[in-house]
Amino acid sequence: MNMDKKKPDDQEKDMEHMDHDSHEDHGDHMDHEEHKDHGSHHAHMLADFKRRFIVSIILTVPVLILSPAIQGFLGFDLPLPGSEYILFLLSAVVYFYGGYPFLTGFIDEMRKKTPGMMTLIAVAISVAFLYSSAVVFGLSGKMFFWELVTLIDIMLLGHWLEMRSVMGASRALEELVKIMPSEAHLLKGDDVKDVRVDELETGDRVLVKPGEKVPVDGDVLKGETSVNEAMLTGESMPVTKSEGDEVIGGSVNE
DSSP states (O other), rough: OEEEOOOOOOOTOEEEEEOOGGGGGGGGGGGGGHHHHHHHHHHHHHHHHHHHHHHHHHHHHHHHHOOOHHHHHHHHHOOOHHHHHHHHHHHHHIIIIIIIIHHHHHHHHTTOOOOOOHHHHHHHHHHHHHHHHHHTTTTTSSSOHHHHHHHHHHHHHHHHHHHHHHHHHHHHHHHHHHHHHHEEEEEETTEEEEEEGGOTTTTTTEEEEEOOOOOSSSSOSSSSSEEOOOOHHHOSOOEEEEOOEEEEETTTEE
């Protein structure tokens, strides 16, 4: 948007003209309800990954204790009749409960014909579980139950931490939406009309009075002004803007 600062001796001396340059960049940001829905969805996913991780890590402890490989590595022996069946049952719970997000993600990726990370994880844990289960019921080989459950634990932890980061970004975006003005002073020739920000189009000129927030991103048309971008960039001092400079939607015209 372009900004044209009035001369000091003008009756409207500190009003600025701003030409809207890239309103489309803010189209999605103006829908508060949409961001609330996204935030709720992310919060649900965060709680779900956390719950699955906690249950899986608890069940992992006995799996590690009963695993022959871990016993040999730590130098102890814990003979328990039917331990291989206990390992199978515990690992099955971790596989189906803890691995559920990855298994369903794999199905979604296959439906969309876009295999990705979920496919890799699902294939890895499925091969480990099915092969180890076959060994329990008679196939000659080695069980990989402890590797299976620890892999699922690590993947759940990673996705939990990822969702926490997503939640933080989502909340920051919601805060940004809150500081964006909902209306703008649209200039049509010499007339000024108050309109909703989402009604602005590329090339529209708008008027921003002293103390008001810049409604959308754009460029300064002519003259000079200072804007406070502290809430957006962290810059504590007002930033001087002159002809051709970009201004950020949400910054305060001083």
